Amino acid sequence: MRKLCLAMALAAPLGMMAQKIANPVPYANSISAEELKKHLYIVAGPEMEGRETATEGQRKAAAYIENYFKQLGLAPGYNGAWQQPYPVYQDSLVSASIEINGKKFQPFTDFYANLSSSNSSSFMTSEVVFVGYGISDSTRNDYKGIDARGKVVLVLAGTPPSTQAAGAPRRGFGMSPIMEAASKNGAIAVLQVQVGFPRRNASNRGSQYISGFRKTIYPNLYGISDQVAEAIMGADYATAKDAMKAGNPQAKTYAANIAVEFNKAVTKLESSNVIGFLEGSDKKDEYVFLTAHYDHIGKTAAGVINFGADDDGSGTVSILELAEAFVKAKAAGKGPRRSIVFMTVSGEEKGLWGSEYYSDHPVYPLDKTTVDLNIDMIGRIDPKRKIGDSTNYIFVVGDDKLSSDLRPISEAMNKKYTKMELDYKFNEPNDPERIYYRSDHFNFARKGVPIIFYFNGTHADYHRPTDTPDKINYDLMAKRAKLVFFTAWEMANRNDMLKRDIPLTMPGR
Ligand SMILES: [Zn+2]
Structure with missing residues (x-):
């Protein structure tokens, strides 16, 4: 007790400047394996028909997300509407x-x-x-x-x-x-x-x-x-x-x-991004984006459903739970200082269409968007990780680019709360899988918005009908979603926006 008081007394002059950030743990605890599972069995269930962009299945998934955002009490995030439409031909x-x-x-x-x-x-x-x-x-x-x-x-x-001869250009x-x-x-x-x-x-x-x-x-x-x-x-x-x-x-x-x-x-068809908005307090004109793609690849030529539980049902339902956690915090008087935008996009599997459309037609100024934390596949374990490697891991991608604030915050939150192995393998400049370019955060990065991408790696069920909800590790997924929550919490509540001090380089994209 005494020691704590002394520490607080010593910290007081600094504390005047660095605003104390509320304890996020009670709200993080509302992100549960059970609720993630409940949502995922619906989002990656047969009724959604594999959620192919510009199909009925995708629209059903959008309606489910919209209803949940509404029920939570978020505000519609697209100029008074819940969905940002874009044309598909x-x-x-x-x-x-x-x-x-x-x-x-x-x-x-x-x-x-x-x-x-x-x-x-x-x-x-x-x-x-x-x-x-x-x-x-x-x-x-x-x-x-x-x-x-x-x-x-x-x-x-x-x-x-x-041109086929050896040595020919x-x-x-x-x-x-x-x-x-x-x-x-x-x-x-x-x-x-x-x-x-x-x-x-x-x-x-x-x-x-x-x-x-x-x-x-x-x-x-x-x-x-x-x-x-x-x-x-x-x-x-x-x-x-x-x-x-x-x-x-x-x-x-x-x-x-x-x-x-x-x-x-x-x-001319149409698809959409579903956008829910939670207004911040004294920094409400600055934004933290939390994104995942809710579309998947639909059915096979033979009509078999690709359920897309990990890809990216896992990210989609994590966004739902993140939204719930922030709404609970706000209800308890601990709302974020910056506004939080929960955006699930479509068209990802076709070529990052929804996020491309959003970043070309933003509703919230991109220069006031402090970060995009994007989740695409966080419910499984990559079998290519070596035997003896921990399963308590997540691939963290892009935290070494655009802002030198990203990694220290990400690592501090993980060290304090989630204690996972943060695997930086996909940050290698010569990553043959080019993961950095392969999900929706990239469309924020190309506009200069700092991003972190959370990813579990691929597996044998990737883009197959066998990517089903029963194969998800829900406890691990909840832990990974919590890391995103703690990181978002810090970024939404700290005094400054993330500085943009590293130029984006795109080697031969
Ligand atoms: Zn995919």
């Missing part, structure tokens, strides 16, 4: 046909159209130009002596043998150099001979994307079978294939009456 094939000299070829049997890069169009023409590999750059020009303007070009798949041979060359030479469409026809599991549904606006419109790309190529080139086709192997296919113009029709529908 979805292509689907309506019809496609290719007719050559009166012979009609069928989609998926003889050809397919690249849905995402092609636009609805139809035309009839009487000439097709064959241009070998279809390359036209500083290394090679397959368009030499050919006028491809307004014409259909036919190319064969493959790379010139010279490495270069990419994806579609983009071929499409660029076709565009530069004025072609209206590209037919590329491909293998694998007929395509049995082909779908009329294309992938989703968020930006419907393109800088460059390329000619339409059609993958075609040998039969289609033969219908155009006749006996020359076999010769051309041999010439490809030798690296010297001869460009040539063929007469062929060809009619191409392609018609796709672009459906």
Whole structure:
């Protein structure tokens, strides 16, 4: 007793400046394994159908989160609404046909159209130009002596043998150099001979994307079978294939009456981020963000649900429990000084869409957002950790970047309260898994907001239907969520925002 009094007396002059931060433990204790489990069996349950972005399952998960935020007494965090909507586009094939000299070829049997890069169009023409590999750059020009303007070009798949030789400079041979060359030479469409026809599991549904606006419109790309190529080139086709192997296919113009029709529908869908807001006290115009993605990858092609319990049901339900803990603190008169924004985002599995959209359309100024603590997968144990390694661990990522305040606070809170091994493996600059770039905190980091990312590593059930709630270690997950809580508590209540004293470097993203 005496000792304590003495310590307090000595600390008093400093205490005038450094505001005493209330004890967070009673509120942290409301984060329980039982409640995390209860939420997770719903969020990662069959009714949510794998929570694929812009589907019914995702909307059900959003509604569950929204209802819980409402029930807690948070305020709606998006200009008076609970959800920040953003557009998602979805292509689907309506019809496609290719007719050559009166012979009609069928989609998926003889050809397919690249849905995402092609636009609805139809035309009839009487000439097709064959241009070998279809390359036209500083290394090679397959368009030499050919006028491809307004014409259909036919190319064969493959790379010139010279580029396969040992020691040859490495270069990419994806579609983009071929499409660029076709565009530069004025072609209206590209037919590329491909293998694998007929395509049995082909779908009329294309992938989703968020930006419907393109800088460059390329000619339409059609993958075609040998039969289609033969219908155009006749006996020359076999010769051309041999010439490809030798690296010297001869460009040539063929007469062929060809009619191409392609018609796709672009459906505008919508997805959303769910945002709950807890107003701070004397620093309410500064913000602590707590984030996790509530979307997952939906069903497999065979219709089996990917439950996404760890990825990222675990983060989602942790956000729910963190919100409850802060609400209880505020009700007890210990509310945070800074406002806290609880944001569960969607579109993560498609490419960090929800957080990208938020960070490009922020509701709270990013320069007043002191930190984003992002949780993505904290309910399991990485089997790649060595035998003898503690299971009492969490990978802490990004705490060495953007702010030199992050690590001391994170380590102090862990040392005082949760006592876990903080594993910094994924902070290695050459991390082959590039974990730092792979979840939603990255969209805050790229805008300069300091972040910490909490992650348990991957496992055999990652992105599989077997990522189910029964495999979660709820006690460990509660402990990890508490570390996030204590860290957020300190960051919300300390006098200063986190300083931004380390520039973000993005090596070859
Ligand atoms: Zn994932």
